[in-house]
Amino acid sequence: MSGSQTARPTFNDDLFAAIRRLMAPLRAAPWWLKVTLLYAAARLVSFLILAGAAWHAGASPWGGDRPDYLTFINRWDAGWYERIFNGGYPTSIPRNADGTAQPNQWAFYPLFPLLARGLNSVTGLPWMVAGPLVATVAGFAAALMIYVLFRRFASPTTALWGVAFFAMFPIAPILQVAYAESLSTFLLAAALYLLIRRRYWLAVPVVILLCLSRPAGVPFAAVVGIHLLLRWWRRRSEPFPVREMVSGVVLLVVSGFMAFAWMLVAWWVTGDRSAYTDTETAWRGTHLQLFLPWFNAGVKLVGPLWGPLLPVLLVGLAALYLNSHAVRRIGVDLTVWCGAYLLYLLAVLDPQSSTFRMMLPLFPLALAAAFISTSRAYRWSVLLMFTVLQIVWVVWLWQFTTINTGVSWPP
Template sequence: MKITLETQPKDNNSKVNGYLFVILMWLVSRLVIIFAMQVVAPFMHTSPVHPYWQPPYPLDYTRGFFPQAGWELFSHWDGKWYRKIAVEGYSYANDGNQHSIAFYPLFPLISRGLMTFGIPFEVAGTVLNNLTFLGALLLLYYWVKERHGTNVARWATAVMAWCPFSLYGTVIYTEGLFLLLTTAALRAFDNRQYVWAAVCGALASATRATGITLLPTFILVAWQEKKPLSAYIAGLCVPLGLISFSLYCAIAFKDPLAFVHIQKTWAQPSWWYILTDAIAVGRDSLIKVVMVFGGGYMLWYFRHQLSKTAVTYGFCSLLLIIFSGALMSVSRYVYGIVSLSWALGLVFSRHNRWGYAILTWFAISLYAYAFNFSIWNWVA
């Protein structure tokens, strides 16, 4: 009893300090994004930002556009598609044009639910993504802390919060929700909470295509670690979100794979182009190559220190991304693999100077990405 009384305040302080650290990382990094988008971009652009574009315009929204402070700046690119789904529902036709059925349903469905309280979509989508991103950071922090302690947990959290592609945890995209669900599913599976792993896994597969990689992850780890039958059932529950979406497509559009077939209307680079452009030091292509293959190397190097669930999920996700053909946003998809933030946190915990230098570069790039996103420049 004496030991319990003496250690309890320390445990409570540690938990409070953990919460405060995560919230601080989330808040300060989000303020950098907000400052770039809501203050700097409107101040610098008082006339149309793309006067050199000629018809046909890349998107109708970009014609004569100039940024004005407000919620609309968070809804560019995919955000406009999610708005269309939440407000009007899905559309699809096999006519060679782009349609909203390409986007998975959970994020716009929850946004629609928030809109029933009188909240505009731009507010609902932004708040949803930011809060779920904060939840993902908290889950990552405590998952890593359980295995490596506070130092590595802080570095891993800082990596996820400050990576330039964490921009998509603030604007109206699915990154926050997807990271929350996949991290919750993986941590639950590690902790033998198979019902929770099954629920979060099914929801993840209704959020983004790469959510389906939780299926082979759970099955392979269950087999390797000789887990009980409930672990295999958790894996088999993962596709339920995707299957539900497919059933909807079959009923509404007579095509259960409409969300797959529509992908051909989005132009995608090839790996040959990405690799040759990276060799020529094309910045975006070089980032893609480093993130994909550097991420794979980190997973292999730390395979005995990360949890087996995290390693297996990381490799399954990378393989799906590599062979999916959807390569335009590879960097953003790789960022959505939580295992890589954990692995990079391990690197920085051992090499602090490199960690601080790279996080500084992350912060500068995050500001630049946010600014460019707000003026309709493609980021990832």
């Protein structure tokens, strides 16, 4: 046989060639169609994972063995949103005999259940359908908005991979259950996009809605403040017109006010000045303590000697990563947002199993992850890893399994 004879194609070669031919029309498709198909595929994967977990789920406070899909996802915070959907907020804070607040609806912001209620009024769909439907559509809007935002910094292909990482993130099933995360992510992406585009007036109503969906006003106000300071610092080389100064300051003031607006609403309705903060800390069993819970968690994990150093180590690692080349490529504003949000979590969050879900606003880091390498092997490996971690997250946290405290870890 001649050494120059061409090797015959294998079955795998034929298979990959057929796949490439099938995918060829998609390469020329408009960006919104690509994002739509990507998001639909991601939600199908999450549906299969959730449905599979439901098939193996035991009885819980929300239903019996092997609940159907809609029953299975209507638990944890979704149940609180359902109470708001059905009856609104209490006019007084329920309290224990020692005066501490009991868990109640005031810990949950109103925009998401209000949209579900509006859908119910128009279509008659019950909460079990309306809640997940609003969440899934909002997640789709978030995917589209995130692509538009990412295109400010990346090529179409890399931006699409960034959206893929977001849509398949380990806690991505939350985008299709009746939680407010998908809605707040859409509004956050829109607000960041408008800030970067310097459309400050347009950002004002978006920020108002954002702060009525999830508590994001404090870190967003910090980002706006740093953004304006940097523009002022560079005003000689980069014009900063007076009209933009005025609109930027208005956005800063609105963001700062909206950071506390829901607290004021809770105070006004209940007549209890600490209604919101007492409710937020009801699940902890303690009053609000800034930063301290992280050090306490460190002590519980690794002991009193090294425990207090654990949060310091986390801060150091976060600072190093935010200063990495891949993260710097997402731009100053998105990097500052990630840093401000992490600092906010460090200040107010009691670290627990829901911490994973609260990392979703760090979605700009999905683009940084796509910047790390253009290798298809790397990018597909990340998606595969995220899929496996989705299974871990759903099976570990979404199912109800009582632990030694008599309760379960919430997602």
